[in-house]
Amino acid sequence: MTRPERKLVAVLAADVAGYSRLMGADEAGTLFHLKALRAEVIDPKIAQFRGRLVGTAGDSLLIEFPSAVDALQFAVETQERITAHNTDLPEDRRMAFRMGINAGEVILDETTIYGDCVNVAARLEKVSEPGGVVIGRSVYDQVKGKIPYTLVDLGEHTMKNIAGLVRAYRVQTEERDNREPLALIASAEDLPLPFKPSVAVLPFTNMSVDPKQDYFSDGIAEDLITELSRSQNLFVIARNSSFAFKGRSVNITEVGRKLGVRYVVEGSVRKAAARVRITAQLIESATGNHVWAERYDRDLEDLFAVQDDVTERIAWALVGKVGTAEIVRTRQTQTSLSAYDAFLRGVDAMHRFTEKDTVAGVEFLKLALGREPNSSRTHAWLADAYATLSVFRDDEDMKELAMQSALRAIELGDASGLAEAIVAALHGWKGEFEAAETHWQRALATGPTNPNVLVWVGYICLWGGQLTKAREIGERLRRLSPLEHRDVHELLAFAYYLLGEYEASLDSFRRWDNNNYDRGFANLAACLGQLGRIDEAIRAWGKCLERKPGFTLGDYKRGSPYRRQEDLEHWLDGLRKAGIAD
Template sequence: MAENRVERRLAAVLAADIAGYSLLMGRDEEGTLSQLKAFRKTLIDPTIAAHRGRIVKTTGDGMLVEFASAVDAARCAVEVQRGVAAQNLDVPQDFRLEFRIGIHVGDIIFDDNDIFGDGVNIAARLEGIAKPGGICISDDAQRQIRGKLDSLFEDMGPQNLKNIVEPMRAWRLSIDERSSVLMALDRPAEGRPLKLPDKPSIAVLPFQNLSSDPEQDYFADGIVEDIITALSHYPALFVIARNSSFTYKGHAVDVKKVGRELGVRYVLEGSVRKARDRVRVTGQLIDATNGAHLWADRFDGSLKDIFDLQDDITVQVVGAIAPKLEDAEIVRALRKPTDSLDSYDYYLRARSHFHKAAKDDIGEALHLFHKAVALDNKFSSAYGMAAWCYARRKLNGWADEGSSETVEAARLVERAVECGKDDAVALASSGIAIGYLLSDFERAVSLMDRAQALNSNLAMAWHLSGWIRCFLGQPDVAVEHLERAVRLSPVDPQRPGMQAAIAAAHFAAGRFDIASSLAKSAMLEQSNNFIAALVAAAANAMTGNLGIATSAMERVHTLDPNFCLSKVKDRLPHRHPELIARWEDALRRAGLPE
């Protein structure tokens, strides 16, 4: 009797399904099926065929596809996700089809035109941990793809996959569309690290919270933020911004990889344990170019000593990487904005909410900043950050009509500037509030310039200055300042917002094609970015791409149903009337109502 031999082969397997399919079917069964059929016919099936893939089988909400090459599978996945994201611009948020995709390269069993085995199971499990609209790939697939795809990778670390015995390292594959305009803004692709600055460069990673209470995360984060702030005050150092450092929170990291991604030589990591009125902070400084440990220490004290503990860590780190700094520079860098521990605690809680940026979080941050200044009426950073909260509320359309928020913000700015002549955070946050809310651009520029002189590493100062320069009619200076902010915070979660700001500056300069490209990339990364959608609508209207402009305008309306032409000047307070007129003309063409 002939032996029945199983056919095995090495293949790249792509598994895909629709996120929230049952919910979508419950909302609109016929519409969901119709939309899925349209995606399959016009986008998904042709793209798979173009990349030499074979559809093995389909289910109601997903499919399994085999490729001979991991590169073909990845290129197909990126093209499909970009196409779906672009077509979804025409669809209301609650009715959008979003696919999750997983890719693995491994040994599969081929039988009766179907495929089986761990290679298939792993791809399916990776699809299950992908974000809606995202792509998750195995370490084996990433090794074959890297360097061959114009896309970025984000290391997810080891993942425990259901019914897979050993944890497997996984990666997110970005669908961000790259161009020469965006090359300087993107996170470096694997194997292409950012160039090291010409002075000692450092990133401070989030310290691990070893306290029994997970709610103490804000305290550990606050200690790290203050160490970053102190290091940032040294002009002789290049210090990565808080928002980029904190993208590594909760992940096991490879310090060498962090150094490549952030473009720094040194990395500081550590832990915080807070129990009753005692605190223990540990820190270790690592040379990211070779993994060598340069310094490590443990600091114990009472909570009332927390500022001293932070200073001890900062001084020892500085002494290890830049030992020739002047004593006066060290004293200036270690100056604290408050001596009140209770006020400081409220401030840390407020900043934690501020960084989350949702409407309710900004409201809670405002409440806590006010509590901080109630305990210390000279706390300049808290005054400035509270004023910035009001600017954020206006930008996002959250401020109440006819409210007194502008008057309150102006009061906070005066207190911030009065109490914080040497406080870069207070000056920069006051600058955006006084410029955006009151159109006092000259004073805003003065405050931003002082903040940048005090702390040349403060990414937020360069970011906010970019907006003020744009409103003032200096788009090229705006682009320069915004790109510097991106280099200081290269993997910032708010990077789409920075891209949108750069897009707005290019629109102001009349470079509509560049503005459109940047706005599109920002929208693909962050679909709820109001400014990106607004620039996409205006820039495409100016270049005659009215279909894309109209789709982007529908997104604008979804994000802010009350936005109309009469509010353009208020939300985009440009100094020059002709630029306001350009915005209004472009948005009118895109379909914004009067």
Template sequence: MAEIRKIAAILAADVVGFSRLTNTDEDGTLARLRALRSEHLDPTVAAHHGREFKWTGDGFLAEFRSVSDAVCCALDIHAAMPDRNTSLPADRRIEFRIGIHLGEIIEEDDGDLMGDGVNIAARLESISAPNGICISAAAYDQVRNRLNHDVIDLGERDLKNIQRPVRAYLIGGVANHGSVVAERSIGSATGRSQAERPSLAVLPFQNFGGDHETDYFADGIVEDIITALSRTRWLFVIARNSSFIYKGRPVDARQVGHELGVRYLVEGSIRKAGQRVRISGQLIEAATGRHLWADRFDGDLADIFDLQDRITASVVVAIEPSVRLAEIERAQRKPTDNLDAYDLLLRALPAINAYTREGFAEAETLLRRAVALDPAYAEALAALAECLVRMTLNGWVANKSAATAEAADLAARAVTLDPANATILAIAAWAYSTVGVRFEQSLELADRALAIHPNSVHVRSFCGWVYNYFGESLKAIEQFEEARRLSPIDPKSYFPMLGLAVAHFFAGHFEETVAITGRILVEVPTHNVARRYRAAAFAHLGRLNEARAAIADLLQAQPSSSLRNSRSSVFRDQRMSDLYISGLEKAGLPE
């Protein structure tokens, strides 16, 4: 029998954190999975006219005759899991990620299926949120008018070993299915309308060389910048098809901003001389024509794809904080009696960056107001979680256990509301590992955040801290060094700097820790965490007079500091805790 080519809906499902589950309870996990398959998964797939064609131990692949059948099957799989997990502790529960794609597949003699249709479904599953369904645009077009679930547009996604980016959507929540969905954009997934979010269009770059080869290269740069900026969840980015209508036309910033409905424009040009190329870029406030950022990049076309990647990363890293700063300035100009939740978040950010007790207190007040106005505002919830953790670390909360519990809860709510937001995932991962809860989940969230937005300085920094707490010092150093390379001048530069100091501390590089914490305390004199690591590093170097001086400085800044409080710092590896506490003990921190 010859192979058969056909169009089918493919569903890929996988158990979330399977390695963690089997490490905790291998026999129990496998027994529950076998029972789950026979009692729930197999009957549910069959009830929706599906056929399982492959099991992988912790997941399965199934084909369906329609996307509707596949999506309804996925929703039913998720819907039954809370009841099945009720009697189990959180670290023993089985949950699924699911991906669905509609495409061409190849059926072999034995009934196995192959091809891009299968591969894309599997890759979509890998970027789905736990208990979520990640669906390709090809599949979504078939069901968009027949669901009553919130849908988050994830934009174009680069999937491993898939040649072209795939537009993906995340179907969230488990409810009865059958009526109409209210489709949500990226911004409204966090509780805000598109009009409230900063909006940006990347216009086609001008080709001053005139040749077609340079034209293709310039268009490729713009497409990559649009794709990369689309991963910045608080920013609404106009699609390529809309912005490219201005290709080859003289543009007026105010007119284009009005026509596209955006606040900001990215323009650029490209010049070529032999194998050398120069690209200039600028960020403009559309309403005023004011230039917010401009730079140029030179490179060699010998490795065109590497050059394209480097320029894209450089532009994205510059634009993201420039837009954020402009938005903060805009919010600060608004009357205080006319602030919405987004404005309150923007006003809180500089207060957090100041890293003072007064700044954090101000930020906490603003963020609690933002959350009260919009309880589903995921970014405000995550920012409040970050604020509470930082205050706890510095001894600036009245009740440490209450603050850490609230921070963990806020982070969890933020992830549930916006599971594809890399910054939120990274903040949650950092918060969990810092306060010593959900260690395994924190590592999983960090890995997902980096996969979604590797060009974010803040994502790199938060994830580096997670690796620190797991004892992966060299991996942490890599993240912090990349964060510093991406943004050498940043209002939160103390964060990756301290992470780097801590990573060097646990790698035994105490001289580096002393040098880096010294620079941090010049920049942020209120940083008590830096004081503690500096004192411990001095002690391990045998420089006890300097260690005692650092402890005296710490006690003056934070009189409540003690070995007892420091022992509450949680690390994955006992060796790390011993190294940290013994250093502080040698330095003379009182019990």
């Protein structure tokens, strides 16, 4: 018997995510697209990185490379080219590959290869998200420190027909989370259902003639989220993740899987002159069955009564009489339509989270208070707007205005917990952490599932040195808002860093939608400095200087809110390791 020929190689397995769906929708077009990608992108890249195509079957590819670094670089560059190639195509026709890479010994058999190394590569490819790359431990050991990418540990996996556990790593480039929202949703992991009844309220469709009325339909949905969240018996997904589906044709089952909820609410709003039509339906996500549906054609003056009815009917269907009574008891009454309209415009501006939009939000909220001066929730949102603006501008006067508005909201009986959280943050900024804790404890007691409350409280705990608590709140936020990439991952990036978990911190930094926050880039530079990725750290510091020219470590110290000197020194240590001098 002839002894089989063996050699050490890196093996890449790839296939097209959703290939059967693409073929079912347009067989000829899909085949044409696949062939074009092969000819224009994949085959030239194989040649560039000295690879050899050793197997194809339908949409799948098996490629060997002489080194793990070549295989990984091929995968990253090919995925980037495919993403660019897809840009001009409709979303339902875009083709995304999953890729898995393993390294080890293979058996040669004429034109192809065999062995456990090949089998593991194929299994790793199944772990990958569409457009992503996953590598095994053997590849990780060979490429670590040689490539400019983050390798995120996905833990050990049991794989079919593979003896023992296989450790997998996701390859994450700096541009990873600048992807299209649809790709972010598709790549998000499916989540288990919580133990209590769970629901996501999708943004209501604006059926009005004027597209500028989006703020109104969005506000109706957001108010429903707020009201349902008042029940301790319900698990309600936060606004920022529900609204990731805005403007998209959604599959209710997919929404349920990606957000980890049993029920989904969707609806529409048509506002014309003095009339409003609102439709709402409660759907079981796994089956698509309608639990409840209603349409309301009313005078605009009846809007608040319609909102109350929709909330109570949904709550009754999910948690019965007790949960509904809980919502009714804590409901914040609204009396003025013009004040409500201004309030919705203010909140809509706040969600865009820029200095300009925050200023606009302040003006709309002040307008709302001019028409309804005793609205506790409007005072609470105005306090949030002033506090946010104080961060954009480093303005102490804004902090004083925030305190005045927050205290007024508390005096008027704010039931959301937001005003207490703002007061806590303002005390924290002053270094008054005992007073801050008194207020954040009240905020959590009042609004334990309010994302706005959790964000502020998470930061107060971070500043105050309660790092494990800050991480715990960040993880709670991530479950309430699994598709949100701003507040959640900013908090987690900072908390993981101060806990010394630099790889996890970098993972959250990469996921964070930074929105040009100068100190955020400085903190990213510190994290990269701790990991020894000096070139990337210098680039991150350069982005900080682009936003704030002349920024120094002295400025960093002066703007630090940390209670413990050791936490401030921890950040400065990372910056110094990156070569950034005082």
